[in-house]
Amino acid sequence: xxxxxxxxxxxxxxxxxxxxxxxxxxxxxxxxxxxxxxxxxxxxxxxxxxxxxxxxxxxxxxxxxxxxxxxxxxxxxxxxxxxxxxxxxxxxxxxxxxxxxxxxxxxxxxxxxxxxxxxxxxxxxxxxxxxxxxxxxxxxxxxxxxxxxxxxxxxxxxxxxxxxxxxxxxxxxxxxxxxxxxxxxxxxxxxxxxxxxxxxxxxxxxxxxxxxxxxxxxxxxxxxxxxxxxxxxxxxxxxxxxxxxxxxxxxxxxxxxxxxxxxxxxxxxxxxxxxxxxxxxxxxxxxxxxxxxxxxxxxxxxxxxxxxxxxxxxxxxxxxxxxxxxxxxxxxxxxxxxxxxxxxxxxxxxxxxxxxxxxxxxxxxxxxxxxxxxxxxxxxxxxxxxxxxxxxxxxxxxxxxxxxxxxxxxxxxxxxxxxxxxxxxxxxxxxxxxxxxxxxxxxxxxxxxxxxxxxxxxxxxxxxxxxxxxxxxxxxxxxxxxxxxxxxxxxxxxxxxxxxxxxxxxxxxxxxxxxxxxxxxxxxxxxxxxxxxxxxxxxxxxxxxxxxxxxxxxxxxxxxxxxxxxxxxxxxxxxxxxxxxxxxxxxxxxxxxxxxxxxxxxxxxxxxxxxxxxxxxxxxxxxxxxxxxxxxxxxx
Amino acid sequence: xxxxxxxxxxxxxxxxxxxxxxxxxxxxxxxxxxxxxxxxxxxxxxxxxxxxxxxxxxxxxxxxxxxxxxxxxxxxxxxxxxxxxxxxxxxxxxxxxxxxxxxxxxxxxxxxxxxxxxxxxx
Numbered sequence: 001x002x003x004x005x006x007x008x009x010x011x012x013x014x015x016x017x018x019x020x021x022x023x024x025x026x027x028x029x030x031x032x033x034x035x036x037x038x039x040x041x042x043x044x045x046x047x048x049x050x051x052x053x054x055x056x057x058x059x060x061x062x063x064x065x066x067x068x069x070x071x072x073x074x075x076x077x078x079x080x081x082x083x084x085x086x087x088x089x090x091x092x093x094x095x096x097x098x099x100x101x102x103x104x105x106x107x108x109x110x111x112x113x114x115x116x117x118x119x120x121x122x123x124x125x126x127x128x129x130x131x132x133x134x135x136x137x138x139x140x141x142x143x144x145x146x147x148x149x150x151x152x153x154x155x156x157x158x159x160x161x162x163x164x165x166x167x168x169x170x171x172x173x174x175x176x177x178x179x180x181x182x183x184x185x186x187x188x189x190x191x192x193x194x195x196x197x198x199x200x201x202x203x204x205x206x207x208x209x210x211x212x213x214x215x216x217x218x219x220x221x222x223x224x225x226x227x228x229x230x231x232x233x234x235x236x237x238x239x240x241x242x243x244x245x246x247x248x249x250x251x252x253x254x255x256x257x258x259x260x261x262x263x264x265x266x267x268x269x270x271x272x273x274x275x276x277x278x279x280x281x282x283x284x285x286x287x288x289x290x291x292x293x294x295x296x297x298x299x300x301x302x303x304x305x306x307x308x309x310x311x312x313x314x315x316x317x318x319x320x321x322x323x324x325x326x327x328x329x330x331x332x333x334x335x336x337x338x339x340x341x342x343x344x345x346x347x348x349x350x351x352x353x354x355x356x357x358x359x360x361x362x363x364x365x366x367x368x369x370x371x372x373x374x375x376x377x378x379x380x381x382x383x384x385x386x387x388x389x390x391x392x393x394x395x396x397x398x399x400x401x402x403x404x405x406x407x408x409x410x411x412x413x414x415x416x417x418x419x420x421x422x423x424x425x426x427x428x429x430x431x432x433x434x435x436x437x438x439x440x441x442x443x444x445x446x447x448x449x450x451x452x453x454x455x456x457x458x459x460x461x462x463x464x465x466x467x468x469x470x471x472x473x474x475x476x477x478x479x480x481x482x483x484x485x486x487x488x489x490x491x492x493x494x495x496x497x498x499x500x501x502x503x504x505x506x507x508x509x510x511x512x513x514x515x516x517x518x519x520x521x522x523x524x525x526x527x528x529x530x531x532x533x534x535x536x537x538x539x540x541x542x543x544x545x546x547x548x549x550x551x552x553x554x555x556x557x558x559x560x561x562x563x564x565x566x567x568x569x570x571x572x573x574x575x576x577x578x579x580x581x582x583x584x585x586x587x588x589x590x591x592x593x594x595x596x597x598x599x600x601x602x603x604x605x606x607x608x609x610x611x612x613x614x615x616x617x618x619x620x621x622x623x624x625x626x627x628x629x630x631x632x633x634x635x636x
Numbered sequence: 637x638x639x640x641x642x643x644x645x646x647x648x649x650x651x652x653x654x655x656x657x658x659x660x661x662x663x664x665x666x667x668x669x670x671x672x673x674x675x676x677x678x679x680x681x682x683x684x685x686x687x688x689x690x691x692x693x694x695x696x697x698x699x700x701x702x703x704x705x706x707x708x709x710x711x712x713x714x715x716x717x718x719x720x721x722x723x724x725x726x727x728x729x730x731x732x733x734x735x736x737x738x739x740x741x742x743x744x745x746x747x748x749x750x751x752x753x754x755x756x757x758x
Contacts, residue, residue, distance in 0.1 A: 207728035208718050298716055298728060302735050309660045309736075310743065313667045326758045328674040330750035331667055338743050543718040574649050574725060 012559060014535060022563040026118065026531035029587055037587040039123035041112050042529060044130050046427060048105025048188075051130075052098050055137055057498070059093035062086045064491055067451070071484035073472040083468035084151035085170070089144055091154030092174065095270065096181045097137045099412060100223075103277040104188040106419060107216035109427065111192055113522035113529065114210045116201030116538045118568050119584050121194035124591045124626060129187035131595030136180030139603060143173045150174035153466065155267060156237075158248040158259045163241045172241060172606040175234040180602060182227040189223035192216055199568060200576045201521065202558060203540040210520045210543070211287075211294070214301050215280025218308040219273050225312065226269040233262035242609070257322060264315035271407070272311040276304055278412045279346060281419040282368050286350055288422070288518040289365040290357035293544060296349035303342035303349075310339045320391045329388060336386035343379060347372070362516070363437030367418030370445045374410025378403060381456070396466075399459025405452045417444075417497060424501065425515050429528045430508030436500040444493030450486025454479040519544035537561065537569050583630070594622035647707060647726060655707070655733015658700025659740030666693035666744045670751075677756040686756070690748035697741040704733030 028038045038044065066086055069078045078086060112120055120126055143149045150170040152161040161171045196217045200209065209217075236247040237259070246252025248259050287294050294300065316324065316332035350372075359365060381403040385391045394400060417440075424432050463476050470476055514523035523546055525533050536557035542548055549555045558578070561567045566584040571577055601615020669689045677686050708730035716727035 205725045207716055207725050297718070298731060302732055305656070305732070306736060306739050309663075310739075313663070313743070316671075325674045325678070325756065327677075327750055327754040327756045328671050330754055331670050331747040334746040334750065335667065335743060338739075338746055341739070341742075572649075574652065574729070575722060 012536060012557060018563050019535065022532050022535070023530060025564055025566060028531065033589075034587075036592045037589050039119075039127045039585070039587050039591070040531065041108055041120045041123065041126060042533070044123075044126045045105050045107075045109025047130055048101050048108060048133070049427075051134060051137065052102035052105055053498075055093050055097040056102070058141065059090050059098060060491060060494065062090040062093075064487055066090060067484040067487040069468060070470075070480050072481060073474070073477050074469050076469075078468060080468045081151065084466075085144060085147075085149040087466060088150050088153055088174075089140070092150065092178075093137075093140065094408075095154060095274075096178060097133075097140065099274040099408070100181070100185055100270075101133055102416065103219065103274060103412075104185065104192075106281075106416075106423070107192055107212075107219065107277060108188060110423065110522055111213055111216050112195055112199070113426075113525060113533060114213050114520050115196060115199060115204060116521045116524075116534060116540070117195070117199040118533045118537070119566065120191045121199060121582075122191055123584055124588060125187050126191055128591035128595050129184040129191075131592050132180055132187075132598065133184035135595060135599045136177045136184070139180075139599075140173065140177045143170070148173060155263050156259075157263075158237065158240075158256045159250075161237065162248060169606060172238065175238045175241075176602050176606055178234050179231055180599070182231050183598075185223050186227055189220035189227075192220040193224070196220075197573045198570050199582075200571050201538050201540050202569065202571055202576055202578045204571075204576045206574055207298075208540060208543045211283040211297070211300055211304075212277070212280035212520075215277045215283075215304050218304050219276045222269050222273050222276070222308050222311070226266045226273065229262050230266035233259055233266070236262075238605075242605070257319070257324075260319050260322065261315070264318040265312075268315040268318065269311045271404075272307055274408065274412045276307060278371075278415040278419075279304060279307075281415045281422075282350065282371060284518075284520070285364045285368050285415075285418055285422055286353050288516045289360045289362060290353055291360070291517060292353075292357060294349070295352040296345075297543065299345055300349050303346045306342040307339060310335060310342070314339065317386060317391070320388050321395045326388070333386055333388060337383060340379065340383055347376070362421075363432070363434055363441060364418040364422035364516075366438060366441045367414050367421065370441060371410055371414040371418070373445075374406055374414060374448065378406030378410050382407060394459050396464055397459035398455040398463045398465060401465055402452045402455035402459060405455075409448060409452075414444075417441075417494075420497070420501075422516065423522075424504065425511030426522055426525075426527050426529070428505055428508070429511055429526075430504045431511050431515065432497075432500045432504040432508060436496055436503075440493050440496035440500065442493070443496060444490055447486050447489030447491070447493050451483050451490050452486070454483050454486075458483075514546060519547045521545055524549075585630070588626070590622055590626035594619060594626055597622050647710070652707065652726060652729040652733070655700050655704030655730065655737045658703065659697045659733075659737030662693040662696035662700065662737075663740040663743045665696075666690060666747060669693070670747060674756050683751055683756070686751045687748070690744060690751065694741055694744045694748070697737050697744055700737035701734055701741065704730050704737060708734060 026040065028034070028040050028043055065078065066083070069075055069083060108120065108126065112118070148169045150156070150173055152166055152171055152174070156171065156174055159165055196209075196213055236245070239245040240247055240249065246254040248254045248256050250256065283294055283300055313335040314332060316329055317336045320329055381399070385394065385400070385403060421432055421437055424430070458476055458479050461476065463470065463474070511527040513525065513527050515527070516523075521538060521540070524538060536559065538545065539556035539558060541556075558569055561569070561581065566586065567581050568584060569578055570580040570582050572579055597615055597618035600618065601611050604611025604615065666689060670686055673685050673689060677683055708727060711723050711726040711730060714727065716724055716731050718724065
């Protein structure tokens with residue numbers, strides 16, 4: 001294992017026998033029962049991505065139904081109760097069950113590949129996180145079918161969500177499932193941090209890390225700092241509802257604003273938790289499709305880190321109309337306006353990278369350019385609502401709905417679809433159709449703007465959010481009809497990508513290992529990667545290892561790892577010098593059983609506190625089985 | 637990895653994070669401190685607590701920037717690239733620390749300005 005070029009470089013030859021043995025070592029068992037035992041990072045990452053896109057589809061259908069209800073005045077397609085459930089579910093599922101998990105999924109799949117290792121630091125924890133997420137999502141959607149769905153909005157404000165105003169199980173389901181998804185996000189974050197800091201390929205010092213890996217690292221730290229706040233707040237709320245504590249109840253000395261503080265202390269960084277990985281995807285795509293090093297690597301890393309920490313000082317701007325002291329709020333106005341600086345630095349670095357470059361306008365690049373147009377508009381309205389007088393005027397109107405859809409769909413979903421086109425050949429080994437991709441982009445781009453741009457005007461005309469209908473005299477009918485037509489076009493655009501994806505798996509052109517000519521390590525693996533990711537762990541000497549290899553026609557690798565057990569190289573945090581070898585655990589059913597046991601406790605507690613005790617012992621039992629030690633004398 | 641050397645310059649890896657941590661730490665203190673002290677300022681009818689918070693945390697963030705600036709100097713004051721082995725990486729960490737602390741100082745100044753214009757009792 002060496003970092004520098006050895007004095008006498010020797011060729012590495014791989015016997016087929018050894019490769020087959022490595023393949024067996026990292027193999028994931030087949031069959032239905034085998035499916036529940038998988039722990040390899042690519043399996044789990046792929047499941048996160050697919051599951052999240054299914055939730056995107058379901059929540060998107062809810063969004064279309066909401067738009068159909070609002071298409072004309074005084075429609076009765078959805079009643080007020082169902083409408084409340086739908087917009088609550090649309091927001092909750094899009095934010096918690098689509099946006100965060102899909103970003104985690106891409107990070108889980110690609111971070112180990114980009115840093116040149118064979119799996120993540122804690123593979124079984126990874127599997128546990130996925131099952132917790134899956135069970136949480138199924139229960140949440142099941143509650144909709146049972147008419148038990150939450151209906152107090154995605155931020156679930158008290159006192160509306162207290163027992164007095166929201167009897168029934170809806171809000172209980174919300175608080176419980178939110179805790180679920182937070183647990184899942186925390187496991188992914190811990191994994192990603194340790195994998196990024198300790199398992200990078202030798203030579204990949206921090207200043208050579210791919211920008212997507214930086215973004216995933218910042219996202220993970222943000223999850224670690226933000227998620228506990230919402231776990232605390234939803235626990236306090238469920239205590240208020242179940243055992244009659246008084247945290248949020250004014251008569252008992254509680255404080256409803258405490259909920260808003262805790263929720264938005266999480267909720268604002270949450271927006272950036274979704275945005276930051278998308279920024280990494282954009283940089284990655286720009287590098288590949290301009291085929292030259294990015295302008296301002298250090299500045300881009302700085303912006304991502306700065307956005308990460310400044311985003312924790314903005315939360316009160318969601319509370320400008322709650323009657324807090326003006327001076328206190330003004331601090332948050334200042335921070336809200338200042339976050340435009342790192343965001344601007346990013347945009348200018350990208351423009352400089354694109355300037356004068358020979359850009360290949362392939363589908364991933366189109367989605368990124370679409371991001372520029374949409375995100376800049378969303379950013380501008382963001383600076384507008386950072387100002388308290390303007391915010392007071394448009395608070396709780398469709399202007400806000402327009403603003404955050406511009407930021408979230410433009411800022412996260414467009415780059416995400418671009419990244420899906422970009423990495424699809426690596427995940428499936430097949431190319432998606434370029435022609436269909438371009439159709440999909442233009443339909444989505446036009447549909448998006450037709451849907452959400454009129455909402456700015458509707459908001460300025462005073463149309464409030466969260467109303468299930470409006471009277472004809474208000475004059476909001478035409479623009480609402482336009483928005484609904486736009487939403488159908490937007491859905492068609494995304495639908496084309498869905499069909500393209502499914503079609504390509506069976507009929508798509510087979511992909512080379514590096515079809516786009518990209519410089520980062522994930523493209524050094526096969527398409528799709530073998531079970532062990534890399535036949536040999538690579539050694540890197542710059543930010544663009546694949547371009548180096550292409551130029552030098554040789555590559556350095558780590559040798560000496562055993563092929564008969566799951567070994568990976570551990571490296572130092574700053575310089576990525578090799579410091580040791582870690583043996584990773586094999587597939588097992590226990591993370592799944594453990595997730596089921598934990599879910600029993602979480603769900604059961606809605607109905608009776610005894611489930612907490614039962615689940616506690618069940619989980620303890622499964623953890624013992626999970627952590628049963630490897631037998632060192634058998635050397636496996 | 638007790639220390640990482642560069643031509644006689646010994647910098648413990650943890651020391652290289654100082655600019656990354658001190659600046660944002662100072663800014664977080666300023667934001668929370670100021671927010672909590674608004675009601676106190678209203679009761680006392682004087683703004684010196686708020687101005688003091690701004691001044692102290694501003695000095696702290698500038699200290700973070702200064703530490704990072706010195707580290708950068710010791711590793712050779714050129715813009716960090718991806719080569720140069722350890723020296724390049726020390727430069728990268730130092731420049732990042734410097735800019736992060738500088739941005740924190742800017743945030744503290746921006747948040748300190750309203751103290752001169754707004755009444756804490758409104």
